[in-house]
Amino acid sequence: MRIDSATRDQLQAWEKELGAQYQRICQHELNLDITRGKPSADQLSLSDKLDGSLNGDYRAGDGTDTRNYGGLEGLICAREMGADILQVPTNEVIAGGNSSLTLMYHAVLTGYLFGFAGNTPWRDMKAPKFLCPVPGYDRHFAICEQLGIGMVNVPMTATGPDMGAAERLVEEDQEIIGMWCVPKFSNPTGVTYDQETVERLSRLGRIANPGFRIFWDNAYAIHDLGQQVNLPNIRTATVENDTVDSVLQFASTSKVTHAGSGVAYVSASPANLASLKQQMQAMTIGPDKVNQLRHSRLFPEFSMLKDHMKKHAGILQPKFACVLKHLDDAFGDSDLGTWEEPRGGYFVSFDTRPGCARAVVELAAGAGVKLTPAGATFPYGKDPEDCNIRIAPSFPPLEELDTAMSVFVLCVKLASVRKALEA
Numbered sequence: 001m002r003i004d005s006a007t008r009d010q011l012q013a014w015e016k017e018l019g020a021q022y023q024r025i026c027q028h029e030l031n032l033d034i035t036r037g038k039p040s041a042d043q044l045s046l047s048d049k050l051d052g053s054l055n056g057d058y059r060a061g062d063g064t065d066t067r068n069y070g071g072l073e074g075l076i077c078a079r080e081m082g083a084d085i086l087q088v089p090t091n092e093v094i095a096g097g098n099s100s101l102t103l104m105y106h107a108v109l110t111g112y113l114f115g116f117a118g119n120t121p122w123r124d125m126k127a128p129k130f131l132c133p134v135p136g137y138d139r140h141f142a143i144c145e146q147l148g149i150g151m152v153n154v155p156m157t158a159t160g161p162d163m164g165a166a167e168r169l170v171e172e173d174q175e176i177i178g179m180w181c182v183p184k185f186s187n188p189t190g191v192t193y194d195q196e197t198v199e200r201l202s203r204l205g206r207i208a209n210p211g212f213r214i215f216w217d218n219a220y221a222i223h224d225l226g227q228q229v230n231l232p233n234i235r236t237a238t239v240e241n242d243t244v245d246s247v248l249q250f251a252s253t254s255k256v257t258h259a260g261s262g263v264a265y266v267s268a269s270p271a272n273l274a275s276l277k278q279q280m281q282a283m284t285i286g287p288d289k290v291n292q293l294r295h296s297r298l299f300p301e302f303s304m305l306k307d308h309m310k311k312h313a314g315i316l317q318p319k320f321a322c323v324l325k326h327l328d329d330a331f332g333d334s335d336l337g338t339w340e341e342p343r344g345g346y347f348v349s350f351d352t353r354p355g356c357a358r359a360v361v362e363l364a365a366g367a368g369v370k371l372t373p374a375g376a377t378f379p380y381g382k383d384p385e386d387c388n389i390r391i392a393p394s395f396p397p398l399e400e401l402d403t404a405m406s407v408f409v410l411c412v413k414l415a416s417v418r419k420a421l422e423a
Helices: 008-026 041-045 076-086 100-113 138-147 163-172 195-202 234-240 270-283 289-298 302-331 357-366 398-422
Strands: 032-034 093-095 129-134 150-157 176-181 213-217 247-252 264-267 337-339 348-352 369-371 388-391
Touching: 008 398, 032 398, 041 302, 076 093, 076 247, 076 264, 076 289, 076 302, 093 270, 100 138, 100 176, 100 213, 100 247, 100 264, 100 270, 129 138, 129 163, 138 150, 150 163, 163 176, 163 195, 195 234, 234 247, 302 337, 302 348, 302 398, 348 398, 357 369, 357 388, 357 398, 369 388, 369 398
Parallel strands: 032 369, 129 150, 129 176, 176 213, 213 247
Antiparallel strands: 093 264, 247 264, 337 348, 348 388
16 A cells, blocks of 8 residues: 555545444454553563562671661662663662662752752753653653753654754753763664764763763663664763763663562762762662662672573564564555664654554554554654654563554554545
8 A cells, every 4th residue: 555656536445445444443342552661471470589589688798788778879789780781880880779760850850950060050041951862752751841841852863863963952052951862772763872873972071061961761771682782882982082971871670670679770970970969868768778689689690680681582572573564564565654673672663654643543542452642752742743653562462462553554554544635
């Protein structure tokens, strides 16, 4: 099916046929959900040995009684795990609670209220703004929106954010004080930043406001689906360019072990960590060290953690293959949509023809398939082309995912034909 070369009679015939198929599906009263990238029950079960892993021994290797207060930076063994994941020195890591999003929010709030490393608090600026690669992660955008921080779209490319645009923007506007990045298997496109992109990002601190910070959300650092994809090391690049204060890195085990009770990490320069810890001292008496110790006992070596992630990949691979097969079978020789083939992470990003995404999501909902809201991958929920839809294959069983994708491709076809008939 190719819309651009179709006659109006063909479009009307397609609309009638597709509409009839859609009505038949609606009669099944489906209730399927592919909205968010949650691990499946099978994935969560891979880490059930966390329970009982301490066997009554709550002493960490350095003698810390993990049942008690204290330890603002987290256990050294937990920090070592975070350092392995992010490929940074252990002394530049804080191990926190279960959510890297919480650490990101805290870091943005620190910059907003107090500033980093002696720089001007962002709230004292007339119109502080973040650069936001799009399509991107809705929860990043929600942090900025809640704090009243403006957001400026930067297009994503096959190798990362459009660096020409990013460099021009930070140089021209000194009130751009931050940038969101999901550098490996980006949410939702699955793109991994290449060497040139990482190098250029590391140099932004030379031309941006001194208080400018990149929030490097490396959520999928070890979430390869097959052969390992290597992400260039942003810390190495900032050391070489004397811009170490310009980046804060984040990661967690939320999609590695039990999603609701993992360990989160932030890594940054000594100056940035000092700013974070100054505020943390007023808000917490330390993280859940018992849980940190459980994780360290389950994965005493990084190699064991990597082996564990291969088991995750074994569960996820058939699901991603299912999504991609449906897309290729339905649209491989059509002009109805484009998509990425991710090599890791949790999402597949699909672009409809302009002006169709919201209609696709509404049609799918009417047929009993819940999708991430159209526009969610853009700041303020406003996709200027109304085309991007994020597909999350991980949570449902494979047979349910297969059914959901059958509905999805039908809805894309029907919405596309109806949009063409409106022209």
